[in-house]
Amino acid sequence: MKIVIIGGSGLIGSKLATRLRDAGHEVNAASPSTGVNALTGEGLKAALAGANVVVDVANSPSFEDEPALRFFDTAGRNLLAAEAEAGVAHHVALSVVGTDRLLASGYFRAKQRQEELIEASPVPWTIVQATQFFEFVAGIADGSVRGGEVRLSNALIQPMAADDVAAALAAVVAEPPARGRIEIAGPQALPLDALVRRLFAATGDKRPVVTDAGASYFGVQLDDRSLTPGNAPRLGTIRFEDWLAQRALA
Template sequence: MKIVVIGGTGLIGGKVCGKLGDLGHEAVPAAPSTGVDTLTGAGLADVLPGAQVVVDVSNSPSFEASAVLDFFATSTRNLLAFEAAEGVAHHLALSIVGIEGLPDNGYFRAKLAQEQLIKQEQTPYTIIRATQFFEFVKGIADAATSGDTVRVPPVLFQPMAAEDVAEAVARAAVEPPLKGTAEVAGPERFRFDELVAEALRAWHDPRPVVADPHARYYGSELAERSLVPEEGRARLAETRFADWLRRTT
């Protein structure tokens, strides 16, 4: 089966392509570096013929609120239009757990708009919502640093390994479309501040971590359960944070 992976050269997309290939499918990575630009539509007419499934794990080059909204809205409209013309049978998009609960987060608003566009079209779809990735913890700490101190809210946090995200996406891509949403999450729940502190210790990073209930997560003030799925709703991944941390330090 031919499966086109939009964003197929990135952190998740590259892993998805590898896993699909291991399953015996023709995984075609599509990105600006391969001549495919979903913002303009360039290259889509060349890469989509013969594709039964399109997997969208692309990301905006800018996280500024209006730019990221334009990226996901324009890219998704272009993709769905070209898919309809080619008779693509399954559109799969990667999204984020909890995006309805943080309306002041521009990135989350953009992903929610993307989901709504997908649901409005006729192409059968699957939306996979994942929690944050272990690989993003350092970037989160850097964004939360004020002076030499990392300030994060003491809320629940349930991140997962990028490898497990890719596994969930690849598995869903070769199954019939859900015409709905599924959630995946890490196998453990932490306090946000405790996980960040554990990671910085492992990386020999001297920055202290302070639990600040009013610290913002990329502009949003979090509630206790903003970043975690409802109990029993998500399929849990296998990789534990301590094991991932040992392998990557």
């Protein structure tokens, strides 16, 4: 099966490409660095020729409201139109658990636009909504610094390892289009502040973590449903402690 990964050189795309190649698939890990740019349309027609499945894991280079919306709207329209012309049988897109609950953020409004375009497309589709990645926890902490303190909500979060995200996407690629959303998450839910404390303890980060129920998450007020999946997610197997230990060994 020929599979094109849009955003194929990034964190998830590169891991997914390796898994799919190991499974015997023909994989095009497409990105601007290989001459394929969904935002401008450059190289899409040639890249998608003969493709059975397209997996879109590309992300906006900016989290600001207008650039993010422009990226997901323009790239989404270009990619879906090229797929329809090429006769692609399955469009798989990586999105975020809780997108519809986080719309106070312009970035998540942009992700919702991406999902709406996919739903309206004639190309059969599956949207895979993932929780936040372990690899991004440090960035969440850095974005929550106020006056030298890391101020975080104690709302639950159920993050997952990038390796588990890639494994879940590889499984979806082998399935028929769901024409719906599949949620994926890590094996355990933790308060966000406690998660960052565990990261800091493992990495020797001495910044104080202050629990603040009113602290925003990139402009969004959180509760225990904001960053956690529904009742039937597909769960990864890698625990945060195991991931930290693996990184320490590496």
